[in-house]
Amino acid sequence: MKRLWIRRAYSCSTLLCALLISTSGVARAQGKEATNIFGPADVFELEYVADPQISRDGSQVVYVRTFLDIMTDRERSNLWIVNYDGSEHRPLLTGQQNFSSPRWSPDGSRLLYVASDENGKQQLFLRWMDTGQTAMLTHLERGPTGVSWSPNGEKIAFSMFVPDAINPFAELPTKPDGADWAPPAKTYERLIYRADGAGFLPLGHSQIFVLPVEGGTPRQLTDGPYNHGGGLEWTPDSQYLIVSANRREDWEYHASDSEIYEIEIDEGGVRQLTDRRGPDGGPALSPDGQKIAYLGYDDRFLGHQVSKLYIMNRDGSDPRMIADDLDRSIGNLQWAGDGQGIFVQYDTEGNTRLAHVNLDGTVTDLASDVQGLSLGRPYGGGTFTVSVNGRFAFTYGTPGHPADLAVGSPGTEPTRLTWVNEDLFEQKKIGDVEEVWYESSHDGLPIQGWIAQPPGFDSNKKYPLILEIHGGPFSNYGDRFSAEVQLYASAGYVVLYTNPRGSTSYGEDFGNEIHHAYPGNDFDDLMSGVDEVIRRGYVDEDQLFVTGGSGGGVLTAWIVSHTDRFAAAASQKPVINWYSWVLTADMGGTSGLNYWFPDTPWNALEHYMDRSPIHHVANVKTPTMLITGEVDWRTPMSESEQFYQALKIQQIPSALVRIPEASHGIGARPSHMISKVQHILAWFERYRTSGGM
Numbered sequence: 001m002k003r004l005w006i007r008r009a010y011s012c013s014t015l016l017c018a019l020l021i022s023t024s025g026v027a028r029a030q031g032k033e034a035t036n037i038f039g040p041a042d043v044f045e046l047e048y049v050a051d052p053q054i055s056r057d058g059s060q061v062v063y064v065r066t067f068l069d070i071m072t073d074r075e076r077s078n079l080w081i082v083n084y085d086g087s088e089h090r091p092l093l094t095g096q097q098n099f100s101s102p103r104w105s106p107d108g109s110r111l112l113y114v115a116s117d118e119n120g121k122q123q124l125f126l127r128w129m130d131t132g133q134t135a136m137l138t139h140l141e142r143g144p145t146g147v148s149w150s151p152n153g154e155k156i157a158f159s160m161f162v163p164d165a166i167n168p169f170a171e172l173p174t175k176p177d178g179a180d181w182a183p184p185a186k187t188y189e190r191l192i193y194r195a196d197g198a199g200f201l202p203l204g205h206s207q208i209f210v211l212p213v214e215g216g217t218p219r220q221l222t223d224g225p226y227n228h229g230g231g232l233e234w235t236p237d238s239q240y241l242i243v244s245a246n247r248r249e250d251w252e253y254h255a256s257d258s259e260i261y262e263i264e265i266d267e268g269g270v271r272q273l274t275d276r277r278g279p280d281g282g283p284a285l286s287p288d289g290q291k292i293a294y295l296g297y298d299d300r301f302l303g304h305q306v307s308k309l310y311i312m313n314r315d316g317s318d319p320r321m322i323a324d325d326l327d328r329s330i331g332n333l334q335w336a337g338d339g340q341g342i343f344v345q346y347d348t349e350g351n352t353r354l355a356h357v358n359l360d361g362t363v364t365d366l367a368s369d370v371q372g373l374s375l376g377r378p379y380g381g382g383t384f385t386v387s388v389n390g391r392f393a394f395t396y397g398t399p400g401h402p403a404d405l406a407v408g409s410p411g412t413e414p415t416r417l418t419w420v421n422e423d424l425f426e427q428k429k430i431g432d433v434e435e436v437w438y439e440s441s442h443d444g445l446p447i448q449g450w451i452a453q454p455p456g457f458d459s460n461k462k463y464p465l466i467l468e469i470h471g472g473p474f475s476n477y478g479d480r481f482s483a484e485v486q487l488y489a490s491a492g493y494v495v496l497y498t499n500p501r502g503s504t505s506y507g508e509d510f511g512n513e514i515h516h517a518y519p520g521n522d523f524d525d526l527m528s529g530v531d532e533v534i535r536r537g538y539v540d541e542d543q544l545f546v547t548g549g550s551g552g553g554v555l556t557a558w559i560v561s562h563t564d565r566f567a568a569a570a571s572q573k574p575v576i577n578w579y580s581w582v583l584t585a586d587m588g589g590t591s592g593l594n595y596w597f598p599d600t601p602w603n604a605l606e607h608y609m610d611r612s613p614i615h616h617v618a619n620v621k622t623p624t625m626l627i628t629g630e631v632d633w634r635t636p637m638s639e640s641e642q643f644y645q646a647l648k649i650q651q652i653p654s655a656l657v658r659i660p661e662a663s664h665g666i667g668a669r670p671s672h673m674i675s676k677v678q679h680i681l682a683w684f685e686r687y688r689t690s691g692g693m
Contacts, residue, residue: 036427036428036429037428037429037455037490038425038428038429038430038455038486038487038490039428039487039490040487040674040677040678041674042424042428043068043375043483043487043670043673043674044068044069044070044670045068045421045424045428046067046068046375046402046421046424046483047065047066047067047068047402047420047421048065048066048371048373048375048395048397048402048403048404048420048421049063049064049065049066049395049403049404049405049418049420050063050064050065050066050077050373050383050395050403051063051064051100051101051102051383052383052384052385052393052394052395052405053102053103053104053385053393054084054385054386054387054391054392054393054407055104055108055387056104056106056107056108056387056388057108057387057388057389058084058387058388058389058390058391058409059083059084060081060082060083060084061081061082061083061084061393061405061407061417062079062080062081062092062102062104062111063079063080063081063082063102063393063405064077064078064079064099064100064102065077065078065079065080065091065420068670070670073669073670073671074669074670075098075670076098077098077099077100078091078092078093078094078095078099079091079092079093079094079099079102079113080092082405082417082418084391084407086415086417089417089418092111092127093113093115093127097115097116098115098116099113099114099115100113100114100115101113101114101147103147103148103149104149105149105153106149106150106151106152106153107153108129109128109129109130110126110127110128110129110153111126111127111129112124112125112126112127112147112149112156113125113127114143114144114147117136117139121140121141121142121143122140122142122143122144123136123137123138123139123140123144124136124137124138124140124144124147124156124158124211124215125137126213126215135215136215137156137211137213137214137215137216138211138215138218140160140218142160142161143160144158144159144160144209145158145159145160145206145229146158146159146229146230146231146232148231148232148233148234149234150234150238151234151235151236151237151238152238153213154212154213154238155210155211155212155213155238155265156210156211156212156213157208157209157210157211157221157232157234157241158208158209158211158218158232159206159207159208159209159228159229159230159232160206160207160209160218161202161204161205161206161207162204162205162206162207162220162223163202163203163204164203164204164205166203169185169187170185170187172184186200188200190252191252191253191589191590192252192255192586192590194586194633195586195633196586196632196633196634196663196664197663197664197665197668199631199633205224205225205226205227205228206227206228206229207220207221207222207223207228208220208221208222208228208232208241208243208263209221210265221241221263221265221268222245222263222268222270224247226245226246226247226251227245227246227251228243228245229245230243230244230281230282231243231244231282231283231284233283233284233285233292234285235285235289235314236285236287236288236289237289238265239264239265239266240262240263240264240265241262241263241265242260242261242262242263242273242283242285242292243260243261243263243283244258244259244260244261244280244281244282244283244294245258245259245261246258246259247259247261247270247272252590253590255590255591256278256279256299256591257277257278257279257299258279258280258281259272259273259274259275259280260272260273260274260280260281260283260292260294260316261273272316273292273312273315273316274294274296274312274316274319276296276298277298277299278296278297278298278299278305279295279296279297279299279307280294280295280296280310281294281295281296282294282295282331282332282333283333284333284334284335284342285314285335286335286339287335287337287338287339288339289314290313290314291311291312291313291314291339292311292312292313292314292316293309293310293311293333293335293342294310294311294312294333295307295308295309295310295330295331295333296308296310301594301595302508302512302515302595303474303502303511303512303514303515303516303518303595303596304474304502304504304508304511304512304515305508306327306328306329306507306508306511307329307330307331308321308323308324308330309321309322309323309330309333309342309344309357310322311359322357322359322360322361323357323361323362323363324361325361326346326363327507327508328346328347328348328505328507329346329347329504330344330345330346330357331344331345331346332344332345332383332384334384334385334386336356336386336390337387337388337389337390340358340359341356341357341358341359342356342357343355343356343357343366343384343386343392344356344357345370345382345383345384347380347476347478347504347505348505348506349448349478349505349506350448350450350476350477350478350479350480350499350505351368351369351478351479351505352368352369352370352371352372352380352381352382352478353365353366353367353368353370354366354367354368354370354384354392354394356410364410366392366408366410366414367384367392367394367396367406367408367414369396369397369398369479370382370383370384370394370395370396371395371396371397371398371402371403371404371480371481372395372397372403372478372480373395373403375402375481375482375483375667375673376482376483376484376667376673377468377470377477377482377484377485377549378399378450378477378478378479378480378481378482378485378497379470379475379476379477379478379480380475380476380478380480380505382394382395382396382397382403383395389409390409390410391407391408391409392407392408392409393405393406393407394406394407394408394414396414396416397480397481398479398480398481399433399450399452399479399480399481399482400425400430400433400481401419401421401425401481402420402421402481403481404416404417404418404419404420404421405417405418429455429456430455430486430489430490431452431453431454431455431457431485431486431489431490431495432452432453432457433450433451433452433453433479433485434450434451434453435448435449435450435479436448436449436450436451436496436529436532436533437449438528438529438532439528440500440501440521440524440525440528441524441527441528441531442521442524442525442528443521445501445510445513445525447498447499447500447501447525447528447529448498448499448506449496449497449498449499449529449532450477450478450479450496450497450498451494451495451496451533452482452485452486452488452489452494452495452496452497453489453494454489454490454491454492454493454494455489455490457494457538458538459536459537459538460538461538462538462539462540463492463493463494463538463539463540463543464492464493464494464539464540464543464544464545464684464688465493465494465495465496465530465533465534465539465540465543465544465545466488466493466494466495466496466545466546466547466684467496467497467526467529467530467544467545467546467547467548467566468484468485468488468495468496468497468547468548468552469497469498469500469526469546469547469548469549469551469552469555469556470497470499470503470548470549470551470552471548471549471550471551471552471553471573472502472503472504472550472551473502473503473514473518473519473522473551473554473555474502474503474504474511475503475504475551476499476503476504476505477497477498477499477503478499478505482497483673484667484673484676484677485497487677487681488677488681491681493545493684494533494538494539496529496530496533498525498526498529500522500525500526500529500555501513501514501521501522501525502514502518502522516596516597516598516607517611518551518554518596518611519554519555519558519611519613520611522555522558523555523558523559523562526555526559527559527563530544530565540689542567542689543567543688543689544565544566544567545566545567545568545569545570545684545687545688546559546560546566546569546570547569547570547571547572547680548571548572549572549573549666550572550573550574550634550635550664552572553571553572553573553574553575553635554571554574554575554576554613556569556570556571556572556574556624557569557571557574557576557613557624557643558613558616560620560621560622560624561613561616561617561619561620562616562619564621564622566622567622567623567684567687567688567689568622568623568624568625568683568684568686568687569622569623569624569625570624570625570627570679570680570683570684571624571625571626571627571640571643572627572628572666572676572680573627573628573629573632573634573635573640573664573666574613574626574628574635574639574640574643575612575613575635575639576612576613576614576639576640576642576643577612577613577614577639577642578597578601578608578609578611578612579601579605579608579609579612580638580639580642581635581636581639582597582600582601582608583601584636584638585633585634585635585636586633586634587634613643614642614643614646617643617646617647617650618650620647620650620652621652622652623652623653623654623683623686623687624643624647624652624653624654625654625655625656625657625679625680625683626640626641626643626644626654626655626656626657627640627656627657627659627666627676627679627680628640628657628658628659628666629658629659629661629662629663629664629665629666629672630658630659630660630661630662631661631662631663632662632663632664632666633663633664634663634664635664637658640656641656644656655683657676657679659672659675659676
């Protein structure tokens with residue numbers, strides 16, 4: 001797949017200013033204060049392109065341009081517009097509000113989007129593209145998601161959370177006027193009662209609504225104790241919606257068992273179209289309304305199961321899998337305008353690709369480097385849209401820059417249209433990134449990784465090494481931009497990040513190398529990667545460091561309990577005890593229990609303990625930091641506290657870092673990401689010798 005970008009259409013200056021500060025790590029790496037090196041304060045200068053929406057005729061693209069506000073320590077988003085040929089690139093909607101979810105009307109004359117009202121609540125707005133007039137269509141108490149136009153341009157569908165009526169669990173005596181009583185008790189009777197990033201969940205469910213394009217009061221289509229969301233697909237006659245939902249009575253215990261449903265707009269009638277054990281989702285309706293493409297698999301309760309592409313008749317009959325030879329998970333289905341194929345995206349070997357799939361299952365790649373939207377670490381997650389005539393717009397990026405906008409069409413080379421970080425990287429140097437393949441010492445399995453070099457790298461010198469491990473564990477790093485990796489490199493470290501066994505984008509068998517066995521032989525894959533970089537001659541073997549988040553935090557804790565070759569370690573948001581994790585994490589008692597373990601912990605105690613770093617903590621000699629968000633419900637703080645306390649009891653140098661108000665992502669706020677990196681670097685600096693760089 002070619003990756004040549006041949007035309008520069010536009011560049012522009014950043015939308016914000018950042019406070020310029022230096023760090024001791026950067027200064028040490030260069031021997032003096034290095035203001036021309038990408039540093040912590042420069043994180044606030046980063047921007048990225050998201051949610052590119054190409055018009056139906058393919059002539060224009062509206063996209064979300066996201067930047068980081070140093071004053072509020074939050075992401076901010078504006079809407080920009082550009083012609084397909086790169087001309088007339090300009091801001092469309094800017095200001096104090098955040099603007100998101102742009103959606104073209106079917107005739108291209110109007111643009112629907114989401115923005116906050118004067119009370120800070122998310123509402124639907126409409127803009128007439130010829131005059132620039134705008135109107136607020138809703139007065140919602142809660143934000144809309146999954147916004148979708150009807151084909152006739154007369155209605156708008158969306159999902160929204162609807163709270164349940166609250167009946168007190170227990171009656172208390174009447175409180176006297178002016179009395180100062182304690183807050184009332186909170187009672188939960190559900191399996192899933194809290195979620196990372198959302199906290200303790202209110203009673204209620206996500207339902208589907210329809211709104212006239214003129215605005216007014218939305219009409220609720222669905223009800224019941226089920227969540228309805230995701231993509232909302234209209235039939236060509238604007239009379240039905242095709243959606244995915246899990247409407248099992250025991251859905252909490254079988255969270256992955258969703259089906260495709262048809263919902264009648266006028267009466268709200270619901271008809272089930274699929275029926276199998278496993279997820280069916282992401283429906284996309286063919287232009288003539290005769291076929292439905294969707295994603296799913298027959299659930300075998302494996303840790304990693306590849307999501308396959310299916311097509312069925314409009315009434316749910318004759319379902320069949322296509323492109324079954326592609327051993328990769330497919331996503332983001334969009335029919336070609338002629339109805340003869342489907343545009344999709346998928347990850348392979350740490351790179352996200354956009355492809356076209358014919359109805360006979362033939363897969364043709366159209367673009368690579370579909371950049372993810374995570375500034376912190378090099379994960380996937382990019383996106384695209386396609387016009388009726390086959391033109392497409394997508395988020396494009398490399399290890400050298402976050403997501404920009406690119407466009408293309410079948411049979412032509414894609415073209416990059418924006419350089420939203422060019423002004424920053426013309427002033428601030430970042431490290432080069434090199435791909436590496438090596439064999440695992442365990443069984444010779446090929447493992448892919450990337451090596452980031454410090455700015456000004458000299459292969460004749462010796463550098464300290466940071467091994468940075470991804471989470472998931474069923475996810476992948478790739479040839480994508482990572483602010484965290486670049487900050488480590490700027491501090492003078494060579495950084496190795498890899499996709500050990502269990503990572504996605506290498507097929508189902510590779511992913512399931514860790515089924516009911518994680519962590520385990522990932523250790524050998526990672527140590528073999530470290531050995532490969534050492535063989536290159538520019539790493540000081542006495543200055544090896546290791547860190548990683550979530551699954552990477554698990555493996556960091558596992559590594560220090562199985563080797564003492566690292567000078568120091570920083571385990572970010574780890575699982576330390578699988579027994580306690582299953583019983584306290586937001587996904588532990590559902591996905592974790594059902595897919596990662598052979599039985600409950602009380603029925604398989606030895607299995608849980610053998611795979612828990614806490615069980616091997618007596619072997620740890622490495623100075624180890626634990627760092628976790630205080631409202632992390634994916635890998636709760638209690639996990640880090642267990643390991644920290646155990647290390648302290650054994651008098652191993654250790655530190656516990658608690659990030660206030662941070663959930664599992666930690667880096668949701670820019671200052672949190674910076675704080676995490678700076679604490680890790682400060683810890684490593686304690687154990688970094690004066691030799692080498």
